[in-house]
Amino acid sequence: MFAPPMSSIATGMVPTPISRGSSLTPLDGLRPVPADGSFTGNCMIQTPANRGRPASSSTRPSPLAASGRMGTASSTSVALPPVQATNLSEADNIKVAVRVRPLFPHETERGGTTVVQVSSNTTIKVVVPGPAGTSMQRDFAFHACLGPDVNQADVLHLCGVPQLLDAALAGYNVTVFAYGQTGSGKTYTMSGREEVIGSDSYLGDAHDGIITRAIQHLFAAAETRKAEAKFAVAASYLEIYNEGIYDLLNLKAKNLPVKWDAALGFFVPGLKQVTCNKIDTMMEVIRTGMKHRHVGSHELNIESSRSHSIMTIFVHATPLDPSAADFGTPRIGKISFVDLAGSERLKDTKSEGVMLKETANINKSLFVLGKVIAALAERDSSGTSAHIPYRDSKLTKLLMDSLGGNALALMIACCSPASTAVEETLSTLSYATRAKNIQNRPTVQYDPKEAQIANLRREIELLRQENSYLREQVRLGGSLPLGADMGASFQAARSAWPLSSAGGGSGDTSSPLHPAHPVWASLTSTDAAASGVAGVGAASIGSRDSSRDSTRDSSFGSSVASPPMPFPISSAAVLPPQPPRLTASRIGASSDGVRNALIGATAVTHLEPLRMSADATLTPHAVGAARGRRSSHTDFGADDDLMRRLMDTQNLLARFSEENGRLAKENDRLRAGRQLLSQEHGEVLDEIETLRGKLIQLETAVLSGSQTPNAAKAALQSAIAGSGGRPRADSPACGETGSGTGVRSPLVNQNSSGHSSSAQDAELPPGAGAPNTAGCGQQPPYDQVDSPYHPPGSAVQPPTPVPLPPGSTLHPQQTQNPPCGAVTAPGAANVANVVAVGSSSGNANEAGVAARRWTYRASSTNQTGAHKTAGANVRKPCEGASRAAYPEAAPARRNVQPVLPYQHQRPPPPPRGLRLMQLSNELGTFGKGPAHYPAHANG
Numbered sequence: 001m002f003a004p005p006m007s008s009i010a011t012g013m014v015p016t017p018i019s020r021g022s023s024l025t026p027l028d029g030l031r032p033v034p035a036d037g038s039f040t041g042n043c044m045i046q047t048p049a050n051r052g053r054p055a056s057s058s059t060r061p062s063p064l065a066a067s068g069r070m071g072t073a074s075s076t077s078v079a080l081p082p083v084q085a086t087n088l089s090e091a092d093n094i095k096v097a098v099r100v101r102p103l104f105p106h107e108t109e110r111g112g113t114t115v116v117q118v119s120s121n122t123t124i125k126v127v128v129p130g131p132a133g134t135s136m137q138r139d140f141a142f143h144a145c146l147g148p149d150v151n152q153a154d155v156l157h158l159c160g161v162p163q164l165l166d167a168a169l170a171g172y173n174v175t176v177f178a179y180g181q182t183g184s185g186k187t188y189t190m191s192g193r194e195e196v197i198g199s200d201s202y203l204g205d206a207h208d209g210i211i212t213r214a215i216q217h218l219f220a221a222a223e224t225r226k227a228e229a230k231f232a233v234a235a236s237y238l239e240i241y242n243e244g245i246y247d248l249l250n251l252k253a254k255n256l257p258v259k260w261d262a263a264l265g266f267f268v269p270g271l272k273q274v275t276c277n278k279i280d281t282m283m284e285v286i287r288t289g290m291k292h293r294h295v296g297s298h299e300l301n302i303e304s305s306r307s308h309s310i311m312t313i314f315v316h317a318t319p320l321d322p323s324a325a326d327f328g329t330p331r332i333g334k335i336s337f338v339d340l341a342g343s344e345r346l347k348d349t350k351s352e353g354v355m356l357k358e359t360a361n362i363n364k365s366l367f368v369l370g371k372v373i374a375a376l377a378e379r380d381s382s383g384t385s386a387h388i389p390y391r392d393s394k395l396t397k398l399l400m401d402s403l404g405g406n407a408l409a410l411m412i413a414c415c416s417p418a419s420t421a422v423e424e425t426l427s428t429l430s431y432a433t434r435a436k437n438i439q440n441r442p443t444v445q446y447d448p449k450e451a452q453i454a455n456l457r458r459e460i461e462l463l464r465q466e467n468s469y470l471r472e473q474v475r476l477g478g479s480l481p482l483g484a485d486m487g488a489s490f491q492a493a494r495s496a497w498p499l500s501s502a503g504g505g506s507g508d509t510s511s512p513l514h515p516a517h518p519v520w521a522s523l524t525s526t527d528a529a530a531s532g533v534a535g536v537g538a539a540s541i542g543s544r545d546s547s548r549d550s551t552r553d554s555s556f557g558s559s560v561a562s563p564p565m566p567f568p569i570s571s572a573a574v575l576p577p578q579p580p581r582l583t584a585s586r587i588g589a590s591s592d593g594v595r596n597a598l599i600g601a602t603a604v605t606h607l608e609p610l611r612m613s614a615d616a617t618l619t620p621h622a623v624g625a626a627r628g629r630r631s632s633h634t635d636f637g638a639d640d641d642l643m644r645r646l647m648d649t650q651n652l653l654a655r656f657s658e659e660n661g662r663l664a665k666e667n668d669r670l671r672a673g674r675q676l677l678s679q680e681h682g683e684v685l686d687e688i689e690t691l692r693g694k695l696i697q698l699e700t701a702v703l704s705g706s707q708t709p710n711a712a713k714a715a716l717q718s719a720i721a722g723s724g725g726r727p728r729a730d731s732p733a734c735g736e737t738g739s740g741t742g743v744r745s746p747l748v749n750q751n752s753s754g755h756s757s758s759a760q761d762a763e764l765p766p767g768a769g770a771p772n773t774a775g776c777g778q779q780p781p782y783d784q785v786d787s788p789y790h791p792p793g794s795a796v797q798p799p800t801p802v803p804l805p806p807g808s809t810l811h812p813q814q815t816q817n818p819p820c821g822a823v824t825a826p827g828a829a830n831v832a833n834v835v836a837v838g839s840s841s842g843n844a845n846e847a848g849v850a851a852r853r854w855t856y857r858a859s860s861t862n863q864t865g866a867h868k869t870a871g872a873n874v875r876k877p878c879e880g881a882s883r884a885a886y887p888e889a890a891p892a893r894r895n896v897q898p899v900l901p902y903q904h905q906r907p908p909p910p911p912r913g914l915r916l917m918q919l920s921n922e923l924g925t926f927g928k929g930p931a932h933y934p935a936h937a938n939g
């Protein structure tokens with residue numbers, strides 16, 4: 001059993017002291033390391049760079065950090081930032097580092113000299129020998145340039161690999177690949193000395209390359225973050241040899257196919273994937289893979305790789321922090337280490353026989369890779385769309401994620417410094433330069449199913465918020481912003497949610513987490529537009545089987561048809577019996593209970609990590625599951641665990657949908673109530689306007705002498721009675737109990753306690769109100785000022801005294817409220833009455849307040865022709881029916897203030913009290929002759 005020195009693994013220390021190269025001088029203008037170890041370039045996760053780094057290693061900051069694109073190699077000790085779903089919505093160019101290896105003796109023997117020099121951390125120059133001793137210098141710039149004296153440990157950090165690994169832990173796809181001529185040091189850079197690593201006696205050494213060092217960092221970082229996320233790690237290792245795919249962990253698996261899946265992209269079905277809960281297991285995987293790689297000897301390299309190898313590490317990270325937006329939803333990071341075979345010139349390698357064929361295949365696939373790089377570079381630099389020939393080779397198919405896809409990618413171009421290889425070096429640098437222009441769109445990856453559950457859970461949360469918002473709004477009578485605003489605010493809440501833009505980039509509608517993804521379309525009802533709340537309201541999953549199927553098939557928005565599922569997942573007829581569904585009624589109709597139960601159930605289901613035995617060969621579906629995506633050609637009968645998990649997921653989706661549907665319906669009713677309230681307010685105020693117009697009309701008639709004041713007054717009374725004086729069918733009569741469904745004008749909510757049925761009844765439950773005696777001949781206690789406009793204790797300014805018309809007398813009945821149910825127009829009388837009461841008490845303030853209140857009442861209630869306590873109003877009978885649809889709204893409406901809904905439609909009437917008082921005053925002058933309108937009369 002492989003047993004690496006754990007001390008060195010844990011700390012990243014290697015047994016051999018690491019020398020610092022003389023060329024490792026810090027660069028001017030490097031960005032300082034922030035105190036928290038973070039960096040602010042557009043490169044992924046904020047993190048320190050020095051974990052697992054040898055204490056003796058260089059503290060030179062990474063050139064990639066210097067360029068603001070990668071982390072730093074500083075050894076500054078800083079705290080680990082939490083795992084967070086940083087989403088790189090922007091395009092992120094492939095990072096390119098160049099490594100120049102030392103000049104070897106066999107090159108010197110052939111007359112080679114050093115013509116490649118690293119001139120700075122980010123620049124390199126090549127002196128191209130010309131004829132007759134002439135030379136030409138060419139300069140190149142890359143994200144990092146590493147000279148021959150940069151040791152293996154420094155390579156890891158100077159290229160920013162730890163940052164990439166941290167990104168993988170946070171759910172990103174990451175690729176590191178080495179490119180270059182044969183013998184230029186690709187395998188040495190990626191793996192170290194494979195022949196040593198593959199041996200049974202290997203214990204790790206200073207030559208260890210990026211892969212072995214990376215897994216040390218990975219496990220150390222996962223250990224440090226275990227409180228933040230639960231990690232499950234697995235690995236696979238393949239090689240592409242002579243255009244065939246070989247599983248390096250399972251020698252029986254030869255010539256494996258590459259398949260396309262809409263969800264998976266290109267993948268290799270049947271590839272062995274080993275769960276690596278310990279670093280030992282991972283090291284064993286590496287050792288096994290390296291041992292099985294095809295190598296051969298030729299003129300330029302005695303241990304030449306004859307294949308392209310791809311070692312992939314899968315990292316499932318399930319956030320454990322309940323406050324995280326994607327709590328409980330596993331992120332699926334993937335790290336691919338690609339060691340390409342080197343380009344070879346037959347005349348140099350002198351290959352023949354089998355090796356000749358190998359060389360041909362290597363060169364062919366590298367040629368396609370070059371074409372893909374060139375096409376991508378052209379596309380991304382010119383902004384034009386171009387065909388990318390990924391399908392022309394297996395290598396480019398499998399690198400699709402990394403080149404122009406959703407991965408964070410680092411290319412390490414390896415060069416020989418020898419003049420004898422200058423052509424190949426220039427070619428390599430030329431490809432590397434092109435690769436710099438390739439843009440990827442790194443995104444956090446989630447399991448689509450888990451993401452769907454998370455989104456449903458979030459949808460419920462949004463619905464809940466909307467629900468309480470609507471309830472509050474109905475309670476306040478519509479004084480909160482109306483639907484459009486609310487819709488916007490919820491839309492904002494939706495888009496602000498981290499998961500909404502993850503999985504496919506901010507603009508990637510193919511992501512199942514994107515709001516525009518079909519998943520949403522299938523799970524949301526069509527009321528979004530009407531409600532102003534996008535995506536709110538879900539129908540039952542059970543009723544949407546077909547749409548769910550289509551949704552699932554298009555989960556990744558691919559135009560390529562995905563393979564058929566082995567059975568119709570959504571068909572209840574095919575599935576085994578499901579456990580009883582959790583419904584609100586079963587757990588006591590508590591939505592909190594539902595939610596908690598759902599969340600609890602979810603946690604149980606999806607926190608379970610993927611477990612596989614070390615020697616298990618994955619079925620295609622298992623590959624998909626391991627990558628968090630579905631696959632094709634699955635034998636489900638052979639995998640009970642997967643079936644069970646699938647069932648759980650289906651059940652959860654159904655439950656979430658139920659809850660969504662319930663909340664959506666409730667919100668619909670509340671929206672309808674709110675709309676009705678607005679309508680009612682508008683109608684009441686319209687009525688006032690109509691009557692005011694009538695008043696002016698009659699006044700004009702009186703002034704012009706075409707009508708006597710008495711006739712005008714009678715006409716006005718008649719108009720009032722005709723417009724709104726009819727008692728409503730649902731209005732409680734005097735002495736009756738106020739009904740909860742009885743609707744009164746919000747305008748009458750100005751009365752004093754004990755006398756205003758609207759104020760008093762508002763506190764009563766529907767149907768349980770006290771006998772309604774207010775207004776039945778009783779005098780309101782005018783000394784109480786408790787209207788919303790004059791809260792108790794507030795200073796009330798007396799209104800302008802309303803003079804009694806000269807010579808007028810009060811009718812005895814005018815000291816009393818009109819009899820209950822009487823349809824009169826006693827505004828003038830009541831105003832006179834109030835003024836008289838106030839005056840007689842000698843309390844000007846009281847009189848003023850009373851006058852104001854009473855005139856308000858006169859204006860509001862009498863003009864609508866209704867005695868307020870009688871509940872008579874001007875609303876249409878049909879409204880009662882629609883009101884029954886939202887009983888919650890009834891009690892609240894009696895507290896409403898006729899303000900905002902109306903104000904949304906027309907200018908607010910602030911001087912209404914004064915204006916109405918004036919109108920009432922004018923009413924009071926009817927019958928007194930035009931002498932009381934001197935100005936008008938004269939005019």
Ligand SMILES: Nc1ncnc2c1ncn2[C@@H]1O[C@H](COP(=O)(O)OP(=O)(O)OP(=O)(O)O)[C@@H](O)[C@H]1O
Nearest residue numbers: 101102182183184185186187188301304305341342
């Ligand atoms: N930076 C370096 N320092 C010391 N030795 C190196 C360095 N780079 C490469 N070598 C050595 O050079 C030889 C060739 O390197 P390597 O096998 O990694 O080349 P390669 O690019 O992978 O070639 P191929 O494409 O043929 O596999 C190896 O013996 C390796 O140990």
